[in-house]
Amino acid sequence: MNDPSSYLGLILQGALVTVELTFLGCFLALCMAFLGGLARLSSYLLLRTLATIYIEFFRGTSIFVQLFWAYFVLPLIGFPLSPFFAGVVALGLNVGAYGAEVVRGGILSVPREQHEACVALNFNTWQKLWHVILPQAIPVMLPTFGNNAIELLKGTAVVSLISIADMTFQAQVVRSQTGNTAFPFLTILLLYFLISLVISRSVRALENRMSRGMDVSRVQ
Amino acid sequence: MEWDWTFVIEILPKLIDGVVITIQASILGSLVAMILGLALAILRRSQQRIIRSIVYWFLEFIRGTPLLVQLYFLFYVLPDVGIVLSPMATGVIGLGLHYSAYTAEVYRAGIENVPSGQWEAAKACNFNVKQTWVEVILPQALPPMIPALANYFVAMFKETPLLSAVTVLELMNQARGIANYTYRYFEPMTMVGVFFLIISIPAVLGLRRLEKKYSQTL
Numbered sequence: 396m397n398d399p400s401s402y403l404g405l406i407l408q409g410a411l412v413t414v415e416l417t418f419l420g421c422f423l424a425l426c427m428a429f430l431g432g433l434a435r436l437s438s439y440l441l442l443r444t445l446a447t448i449y450i451e452f453f454r455g456t457s458i459f460v461q462l463f464w465a466y467f468v469l470p471l472i473g474f475p476l477s478p479f480f481a482g483v484v485a486l487g488l489n490v491g492a493y494g495a496e497v498v499r500g501g502i503l504s505v506p507r508e509q510h511e512a513c514v515a516l517n518f519n520t521w522q523k524l525w526h527v528i529l530p531q532a533i534p535v536m537l538p539t540f541g542n543n544a545i546e547l548l549k550g551t552a553v554v555s556l557i558s559i560a561d562m563t564f565q566a567q568v569v570r571s572q573t574g575n576t577a578f579p580f581l582t583i584l585l586l587y588f589l590i591s592l593v594i595s596r597s598v599r600a601l602e603n604r605m606s607r608g609m610d611v612s613r614v615q
Numbered sequence: 616m617e618w619d620w621t622f623v624i625e626i627l628p629k630l631i632d633g634v635v636i637t638i639q640a641s642i643l644g645s646l647v648a649m650i651l652g653l654a655l656a657i658l659r660r661s662q663q664r665i666i667r668s669i670v671y672w673f674l675e676f677i678r679g680t681p682l683l684v685q686l687y688f689l690f691y692v693l694p695d696v697g698i699v700l701s702p703m704a705t706g707v708i709g710l711g712l713h714y715s716a717y718t719a720e721v722y723r724a725g726i727e728n729v730p731s732g733q734w735e736a737a738k739a740c741n742f743n744v745k746q747t748w749v750e751v752i753l754p755q756a757l758p759p760m761i762p763a764l765a766n767y768f769v770a771m772f773k774e775t776p777l778l779s780a781v782t783v784l785e786l787m788n789q790a791r792g793i794a795n796y797t798y799r800y801f802e803p804m805t806m807v808g809v810f811f812l813i814i815s816i817p818a819v820l821g822l823r824r825l826e827k828k829y830s831q832t833l
Contacts, residue, residue: 451816451819452812454819455773455811455812455815455816455819456773456808456811456812456815457773457774457775457776457811459774459776459777459787460776460787460804460807460808460811461808463787463791463804463807464804464805464807464808467794467800467801467804468800468801468804468805471800471801472801545678545679548681549679549680549681549682550681551681552681552682552683552684553681553683553777555683556683556780563681563683563684563687566684566687567687570691576691576692576695577692577695580684580687580688580691580692581688581692583684584676584680584684584685584688587679587680587681587684588675588676588679588680591678591679591680592675592679595679
């Protein structure tokens with residue numbers, strides 16, 4: 396078993412964990428982004444303040460520090476988290492804070508007339524968001540969301556340091572068992588790159604799909 | 616778990632040692648990113664199509680892969696091919712290389728924002744390539760980029776804990792050392808977060824001022 400390529404299976408197992416972390420992290424990040432972004436635009440001072448604290452706190456420290464804090468400190472004050480769960484929570488909350496600013500920017504980018512039109516049509520807040528504002532704001536947000544998803548994918552490498560068996564962790568295992576360094580690290584670099592290409596291409600496809608109905612030039 | 620202030624004061628000198636290394640690494644990394652990013656941005660505009668596409672894919676690759684893995688690569692693979700660097704040098708090169716892929720885009724946008732009339736004027740004055748860049752293009756392109764560049768340097772500062780994975784004794788590594796030695800995680804880990812907030816919040820406020828200052832001149 397000294398041939399490093401026989402360890403490829405191990406690295407692919409790790410790749411699966413990386414993909415799972417990315418998916419769950421993105422899901423949580425998306426929820427937090429909309430909660431945080433909408434709360435920052437809320438008319439209630441309390442909601443705005445809470446959202447600002449959340450965003451500034453998670454953007455002010457790095458994912459690494461947050462992950463270690465979640466993993467080592469939360470159990471001490473009575474919230475034991477499994478490493479995987481700590482990873483998903485830290486990644487999701489961190490990237491969600493960046494996403495919240497994107498959501499805020501996207502909603503603010505919708506022209507004022509659209510908001511006024513909703514008032515004129517007597518829409519309530521929920522109808523206004525769902526039928527008018529978000530369909531126009533989401534295509535604006537998508538490209539940055541794609542970049543954030545790639546940042547999250549890159550963040551998952553850090554979880555290997557709290558003993559989650561992701562791709563980076565498995566590469567370290569292969570390195571320590573075979574003494575070969577070039578094979579494991581080049582392989583995972585390529586795999587990370589492939590995953591990030593898949594993310595950026597799918598976001599671009601989604602962007603084209605969602606902005607299809609908004610193509611003003613076609614209507615004219 | 617009780618928060619113990621005497622323990623905090625006891626570990627403070629070690630943590631401050633770590634902060635100094637963290638700041639050094641960020642400043643050196645920023646310098647590397649600033650210079651390398653500019654070189655990459657200029658290469659990206661090369662006449663040769665092959666150079667352009669090589670640089671494009673190189674930048675995509677750096678941006679699409681985790682900094683941690685890039686650091687591991689530099690730390691473990693380079694010695695095998697005969698290049699032995701200290702952990703700190705590895706960390707600074709890793710940070711600088713990773714962020715140069717981002718600063719290159721900032722430079723590119725800034726250079727593209729210089730009106731084409733300026734290029735033509737430089738040609739009309741019979742400037743050579745070096746004169747065109749140094750005397751005409753860069754002095755106009757650089758000031759508007761400052762906020763965006765500074766933004767990435769703040770981001771880089773927050774990524775420095777990753778250097779602990781390649782044995783640089785920065786803040787995070789000092790805290791982990793203390794935690795492993797005393798079995799107390801609460802204070803060291805929290806203090807790391809506090810130190811990062813203490814430095815990055817003023818940095819972000821400074822950034823907003825930079826943004827205001829340079830958006831007015833445009």
